[in-house]
Amino acid sequence: MASEQEFKAMHRFARISPRKARLVVDTIRGMDCGAALEQLRFNNRRAAGMIENVLKSAMASANEEEADMRRLFVKEARVDGGPYYRRWRPKDRGRAHPIAKRTSHIIIAVGER
Numbered sequence: 001m002a003s004e005q006e007f008k009a010m011h012r013f014a015r016i017s018p019r020k021a022r023l024v025v026d027t028i029r030g031m032d033c034g035a036a037l038e039q040l041r042f043n044n045r046r047a048a049g050m051i052e053n054v055l056k057s058a059m060a061s062a063n064e065e066e067a068d069m070r071r072l073f074v075k076e077a078r079v080d081g082g083p084y085y086r087r088w089r090p091k092d093r094g095r096a097h098p099i100a101k102r103t104s105h106i107i108i109a110v111g112e113r
Contacts, residue, residue, distance in 0.1 A: 006075050006111040007065065009057035013082050014050050017102040021047040021079040025106070033059055033072040033110055051077075051106060058110045067112055075111035079104050 014021070024047040028036040033055065040052040055074070062072055082103035088096040 004111075005065070005067070006109045007058050007062040007067065008076075008107065008109045009054050009061060010108070011050055011054045011104075011106040014104045014106055015101070016047050016050065016104055018079045018081040018104045020045070021051070021104045021106060024048050024051055025077045025079050025108075028055070028074050029077045031074050033069075033074060036074050051108070054106050054108045055110070058108050062110055062112075071112045072110045073113050074108065076107065076109035078107050080107065081105070 024040070024043060024045050027043070028039055028051070031039065036055060037052065040048045040055065059069070059072060063069060082105050084103055085101040087099040087101055089099050091097050
């Protein structure tokens with residue numbers, strides 16, 4: 001049935017820490033897509049823009065398959081950790097401390113209610 005179908009979109013290797021992105025993703029999980037877009041539009045965290053683009057992409061995939069756009073909701077929203085870049089920060093007395101520049105995989109799936 002069409003109600004069992006889900007439409008996925010993902011942003012892999014997003015240059016944001018998974019911990020920071022999860023704060024935003026947790027606010028939209030289970031919401032209707034229209035309400036989730038509004039929530040993201042007025043959220044002033046940097047991750048909100050990235051997640052909004054992924055959600056729009058998942059909704060566009062659903063529209064391509066002729067799903068009922070009014071009945072869409074965020075079925076799955078998660079952020080997995082990706083690989084991270086290792087950098088070095090110079091410190092006192094010639095030492096160097098490591099810095100991890102983390103990346104994320106943002107996955108959003110929408111489905112019909």
